[in-house]
Amino acid sequence: MLSCSSALFQRIAFKFMAPKLRPQRLHQIAETGTEQLVKKARTMSTESSMKDAFSTYADYLNNFNEKRERVVKASRDITMNSKKVIFQVHRLSKDNKEEVLEKAGKDLEAVRDQHFSRLMKELQGTDFWKLRRAYSPGVQEYIEAATFYKFCVSGTLCTLDEINATLLPLSDPSLEPLQINVLDYLLGLADLTGELMRMAIGRISDGEIEFAQRICQFVRQIHRELLLVVPKMDDSYDMKSKMEVMLQSVIKIENACFSVHVRGSEYIPLLGDDAPTSYLLGAADVE
Secondary structure (H helix, E strand, O other): OHHHHHHHHHHHHHHHHOOOOOHHHHHHHHHHHHHHHHHHHHHHHHHHHHHHHHHHHHHHHHHHHHHHHHHHHHHHHHHHHHHHHHHHHHOOOOOOHHHHHHHHHHHHHHHHHHHHHHHHHHOOOOHHHHOHHHHHHHHHHHHHHHHHHHHHHHOOOOOHHHHHHHHHHHOOOOOOOOOOOHHHHHHHHHHHHHHHHHHHHHHHHOOOHHHHHHHHHHHHHHHHHHHHHHHHOOOOHHHHHHHHHHHHHHHHHHHHHHHHHHOHHHOHHHHOOOOOOOOOOOOOOOO
């Protein structure tokens, strides 16, 4: 009997001693729980948005790198086939001029229609500014081949506008066309002088002195005009280094033409001798 009364008394005492939660406190607890749930949901949403954003960035970079590899491959193909055009033009002589230039013209068109068109498809829109370093070597080699061919055909310089005009039909009319920029054109033009120097030495060996002298005047004019432009160019280390090589080409052509003019009596083809002996006796500076 006493034990039952004691247990009943403890239950009654605990009931009165337990803290009572006020309605306001209950409301605050409910609000806190709701805020935590909202914050957790917001955090999950933010993490999901960041993952989606970085996934988008990763896809863009992967696609961009794949495109860059395709552009590099197209640039290499342009370089290789443009060199073939240059080698074809170097076979030029007074006996086969029309045949060699006709073959070189067809090869140049093939480079433009097959390989350059593939490059332009990869560079539709504004991507060609982002990937310039990837395709610039091929463009420079193509400019060198096109200008070299044009000089041997007409004795004039193929301008940047003329080259871009030939590339315009390859572009999508609805997108911004790929246009060769001035820097790549000048870099290719600087390489042209080296090929003209080799051509001049070869023409002198075949007795075509007038053609070699025209080449000398042409290369001099290019070098003189570029001397006015290059000092005003920013970040043109490649151009400045090529200007030094260009000067050496000019000197070699001048030395060869000077040797023929001064020591013409030692130049066997001019004397009417068909003996396959030395072309320029004592001209050590001719390479």
